Amino acid sequence: MKLFSFPAASLEKAIHKRVLTLPSPHKEWFTERWAQKPYKKAFVENKAMPLVTLVAKGKTWDDATFAEAMQDWDVTFYEAEAEVLRPLIQGDGLLQLMQKNLPPERVQALLDKLTLRRDAIAAASTTSPEAPASQGQ
Template sequence: MKLFSFPAAALEKAIHKRVLTLPPMHREWFTERWQQKPYKKSFVENKAMPLVTLIAKGKTWDDATFAEAMQEWDVTFYEAEAEVLRPLVQRDGLLQLMQKNLPAERAQALLDRLNTRRPAAVSAAPASAPATD
């Protein structure tokens, strides 16, 4: 049973609108993948829709239920994906009414989850960065 049903078409429209404002590097990366139907479906079902559900339900769930839902949402994000989804948590556009009573610590937990990077992206970063001792 679904606890929350948000129209996927409205979410896709919000994502598309956000893509237009991305920096060129992220826009190019995300647009290339977004045009592929399997990626688009996977992104909406596994990353965007669970985020919307956590926002909508996160303001009424108790701490244990919210923590359990966050634990079950086992995903990592590419930087461009996080840039697309971050405004959904930061009271921008589509979800403003849903976000209204979301506790700040839960919003921060969602933003922290968006900063979870794929291992390949993390391992590539130190190689290009100068070593600091």
């Protein structure tokens, strides 16, 4: 979904700023992955930038176009990722002008997308062999 060109460096700076205020254990989880260049690149390109596009274009698109873009954006969010991205939807300084006229139902649709995916991961992780590692061992 490359319909909007937003400076990746500005987006990375906003993400880094948000990470500083994340509560534990989200901060540790995200910081560890953010330090890895492949993860950082994939997160910006596949999760953060499409979210910015949906926020920016979502106020002018018709309902069908917005719904199609939401459906095409098939990504899975971990809880820490959702915590990082939520302010980009709700009103972080970086995007306030873009968020200003975004219809409330579209804001809610974006927030639901973060939550829906996060809930699916939580359900799957209870049966995952990685689950014990998150208990601080």
